[in-house]
Amino acid sequence: MKTNAFLQIGQVAQKSGVPIDTIRYYEKEGLLKEPSRSEGGFRIYPKEAVDQLVFIRKAQAMGLTLKEIKKITCCGDKGLGPCCDLTVDLFTAKINEFEEKIGELQGMKKKLKLVLGGWVKKKKK
Numbered sequence: 001m002k003t004n005a006f007l008q009i010g011q012v013a014q015k016s017g018v019p020i021d022t023i024r025y026y027e028k029e030g031l032l033k034e035p036s037r038s039e040g041g042f043r044i045y046p047k048e049a050v051d052q053l054v055f056i057r058k059a060q061a062m063g064l065t066l067k068e069i070k071k072i073t074c075c076g077d078k079g080l081g082p083c084c085d086l087t088v089d090l091f092t093a094k095i096n097e098f099e100e101k102i103g104e105l106q107g108m109k110k111k112l113k114l115v116l117g118g119w120v121k122k123k124k125k
């Protein structure tokens with residue numbers, strides 16, 4: 001095993017922009033595979049771990065939960081076909097969820113405008 005093909009947790013954190021504590025949490029939650037250990041007991045990660053962490057952050061930025069991301073990453077281990085189907089289903093559900101939230105927010109906006117409109121008229125008198 002070549003040590004230069006692996007990274008220590010600090011290097012992974014620096015390259016991915018993900019804090020060390022978060023990397024450990026992702027391991028505990030099963031989003032990242034448990035790393036190997038060096039002779040000194042340090043965590044050593046394959047270089048792919050950086051890409052996995054970047055993927056997790058991008059997926060979170062798109063509104064996916066860690067639970068949903070875990071489903072995608074676990075499914076990816078089974079091959080492209082099942083992973084693509086799952087991803088389409090998750091993204092479709094997420095779009096529907098966003099559309100519902102947008103509708104709720106638009107309703108709240110209308111109510112606030114009505115309240116504000118009534119308040120402003122009363123204030124001007």
